[in-house]
Amino acid sequence: MRIRAAVLHEPGRPVEIEEVELDPPKSNEVLVRVAAAGVCHSDVRYADGDLGPGHCPMVMGHEGAGVVESVGESVTHVAPGDHVAFCFVPACRACRYCLAGKPNLCEIVAEHGARGMLMDGTSRLRLLDGTTLQHGLRTACFAERTVIAAGGAVPIPAELPLWQAALLGCGVVTGIGAVRNVARVQPGDSVAVFGCGGVGLQVIAGARLAGADPIIAVDRVPEKLELARVQGATHAVNAAGEDRPVSAIRRLTEGGVDYAFEVIGRPETIRLAWGAIRPGGTTVVVGLVPEGVEATVPAIEFLSDKSLRGTYYGSGDPAAEIPGLAALALAGDLDLAGVVTHVDGLDGVEAALDRLRRGEGARTVLLVDAELAGRPLS
Numbered sequence: 001m002r003i004r005a006a007v008l009h010e011p012g013r014p015v016e017i018e019e020v021e022l023d024p025p026k027s028n029e030v031l032v033r034v035a036a037a038g039v040c041h042s043d044v045r046y047a048d049g050d051l052g053p054g055h056c057p058m059v060m061g062h063e064g065a066g067v068v069e070s071v072g073e074s075v076t077h078v079a080p081g082d083h084v085a086f087c088f089v090p091a092c093r094a095c096r097y098c099l100a101g102k103p104n105l106c107e108i109v110a111e112h113g114a115r116g117m118l119m120d121g122t123s124r125l126r127l128l129d130g131t132t133l134q135h136g137l138r139t140a141c142f143a144e145r146t147v148i149a150a151g152g153a154v155p156i157p158a159e160l161p162l163w164q165a166a167l168l169g170c171g172v173v174t175g176i177g178a179v180r181n182v183a184r185v186q187p188g189d190s191v192a193v194f195g196c197g198g199v200g201l202q203v204i205a206g207a208r209l210a211g212a213d214p215i216i217a218v219d220r221v222p223e224k225l226e227l228a229r230v231q232g233a234t235h236a237v238n239a240a241g242e243d244r245p246v247s248a249i250r251r252l253t254e255g256g257v258d259y260a261f262e263v264i265g266r267p268e269t270i271r272l273a274w275g276a277i278r279p280g281g282t283t284v285v286v287g288l289v290p291e292g293v294e295a296t297v298p299a300i301e302f303l304s305d306k307s308l309r310g311t312y313y314g315s316g317d318p319a320a321e322i323p324g325l326a327a328l329a330l331a332g333d334l335d336l337a338g339v340v341t342h343v344d345g346l347d348g349v350e351a352a353l354d355r356l357r358r359g360e361g362a363r364t365v366l367l368v369d370a371e372l373a374g375r376p377l378s
């Protein structure tokens with residue numbers, strides 16, 4: 001079938017909205033009508049070519065939600081009409097990482113996904129001239145419809161508006177997972193969060209849910225620091241102002257926080273987040289750093305039990321965690337609407353990427369089908 005989709009033809013060139021060809025789902029795959037999709041800073045990394053060569057042409061988009069339209073053979077966990085959030089790591093459940101309880105690192109996903117293919121190593125997407133298109137992070141949801149691996153379609157309650165559910169599959173899983181599964185923040189632990197964009201705000205929400213205190217938000221944009229306070233930050237440090245963020249954090253916590261989260265993806269801010277932790281503390285790097293960039297810390301400080309940790313996609317079992325996160329949102333414990341600073345149509349991809357490049361606003365949600373998404377475009 002023909003669908004409209006956002007295609008990245010070449011890094012550094014604007015994303016084109018055009019008609020492409022989508023094949024029906026094969027065995028263990030699902031066709032979803034996309035309602036809404038969030039634009040994430042990782043999309044900027046792809047669009048700007050920061051993740052190395054070999055990702056084009058690609059239909060972009062890895063965070064979104066929609067309604068199942070049809071299912072391939074042997075799919076039993078969802079049926080047409082079900083509301084789903086996308087999970088961009090549809091773990092195989094059989095490789096050594098999956099069996100070791102680390103499905104976020106699934107080898108089959110890594111093997112085929114790095115080439116933009118689905119779990120059988122092939123694509124369902126073509127340009128109208130027949131050129132094979134890659135599926136952006138196995139999801140390709142900046143499009144009217146998408147075919148994804150069955151494991152990437154996670155059922156969610158129909159009461160949760162899809163324009164909010166769209167955020168679950170990247171920003172929410174990644175941010176809250178970093179707090180729960182990596183740092184394992186306990187009540188009363190002190191936390192600092194560098195970068196209050198779409199993912200950083202979810203780290204703050206996760207820290208609030210874990211009972212952290214204080215929760216110190218660091219950003220250069222006053223508007224984002226305001227959003228951080230709404231999500232649960234107890235203190236806000238404007239890194240663009242007089243206040244040097246590390247000394248401000250050390251002053252507020254008498255020597256540093258237990259956990260610092262870097263949610264920007266720059267060596268300079270990783271260094272700041274390292275400086276902000278106390279002896280025995282941990283810095284968790286959530287931000288996606290461009291390929292080839294190195295980060296350094298003063299290594300003598302490892303002697304004070306300080307740790308530097310990485311994380312991918314929440315470092316847990318994303319598909320298993322998404323329903324619980326949806327339930328938190330429905331119960332009012334997670335404010336998804338509050339992190340959405342802009343809505344636009346599918347045509348708004350490039351404008352949203354530009355806002356992220358300028359560091360402006362938090363999440364843009366593309367209302368691919370505004371009615372289905374449950375929110376008017378205006």
Ligand SMILES: [Zn+2]
Nearest residue numbers: 040042170171
């Ligand atoms: Zn993302």
Ligand SMILES: [Zn+2]
Nearest residue numbers: 092095098106
């Ligand atoms: Zn696996």
